[in-house]
Amino acid sequence: MANETTRRDMLKRTGFAAAGLGVLGVPEWALPALAQGETLVPFTDWPANFNPNPAPDRRLFNTQTIAGAVTPADQFFTTQHYGHPVVDPATYRLKVSGLVNSSLSLSLDEIRKMGNAEMELGFECSGNRRPLQGLIGNGRWTGVPLKTVLDKAGLKAEAREIVFFGADKGPEEVEFRAQKFNVEQQYGRSMPRDKALTSEAFLAYALNGQPLTRHQGSPLRLIVPGWYGAPNVKWLAEIHAQEDQYLGKFQARWYRTLKGEMINGEMKWVESAITHLQLKSFVARVTKAGSSHKVLAVVLNDGTPIKSVELKVDDGPWQAMTADPSTKARYGWKFYNYTWNGAAPGEHTLVSRVTDATGRVQPTEQELENKKTFLEDNSQHPRKVTV
Secondary structure (H helix, E strand, C coil): CCCCHHHHHHHHHHHCCCCCCCCCCHHHCCCHCCCCCCCCCEECCCCCCCCCCCCCCECCHHHHCCCCCCCCCCCCCHHHECCCCCCCCCCCCCCECCCCCEEEEHHHHHHHHHEEEEEEEEEECCCCCCCCCCCCEEEEEEEEEEEHHHHHEECCCCCCEEEEEEEEEEEEEEEECCEEEEEEEEEEEEEHHHHHHHCCCCCEEEEEEEECCCCCCCEEECCCCCCCCCCCCCCCEEEEEECCCCCHHHHHHHCCCEEEEEEEEEEEEECCCCCCCCCEEEEEEEECCCCCCEEEEEECCCCCCCCHHHHCCCCCEEEEEEEECCCCCCCCCCCEEEEEEEECCCEEEEEEEEEEECCCCCCCCHHHCECCCCCCCCCCCCEEEEC
């Protein structure tokens, strides 16, 4: 029998037991979603020395401790390139510049007065992948629609590209043919005009009802529903409207996917920008309750409705998983459950796959063999447990 983690063990690990708190008095979102008597069956392919903070600029979320639809802010994943800038909310100003009728310099209070939109939304880093799948989170974001700010500034007709710059910056070496230039660059990403003017993209100043933390981009960040984390610029400092395509490092060179595609019977090597989430599911947790086991899978995608999620145990047939009604938000992560009865003692392999309403099916690792870069790994992820 594998080592199993009880509800009390999980409380200890999250710090509530050490603080003298029992089950009573602890907020519901803070408790692992385990029933009394239910125990965690750990993955045997999970790193024994798992560290949720492997570097000062990175935090991983342990999916085996999923507590519910909303990820606590202090567990939400974070990663960045130039550290965590400190921006004083009291003196903060968001600049809106470029091809606009009126340049703006907005305080946080002025932005708050422009709207109070709320959306449950989940996303992952484009580099999120096996074995941890820890660069992931789902939150309740509050902010003002991006369109409201752009309408106030008045985009000119020739403004085709909207660029978002963060307060984080650092030295970069830019190579042009045989020359190299040392320059300072801000983190920046862009989107086309039509995408920026949708009713969904917005500027968030709160997560789960509280002001953004420094790790989550305080005091203001961009949120693009259905997109990977990289375009959701944190510590948002400036919005710049321009006619030409933006070609900053993290747009044109860093966040790209290179893969081979058969076009007219010939293999072509195609580069594409990291934008919307690729269809993905993975087994996040396995628990035991009495003689049966419960398997929880997480689904992330770009908002396209889901047709089905299935689970395969070892070499058996695909079995339908059941949608969790608590995770219905269009752009939020979605939970699917399966009750696994009659598991024979020993090691087993579990893998999930998701199909959306357009007929797209989550690919296998073999089907992505022509993808050379590691970003956007949405392949089916076999996980191992011993029961």
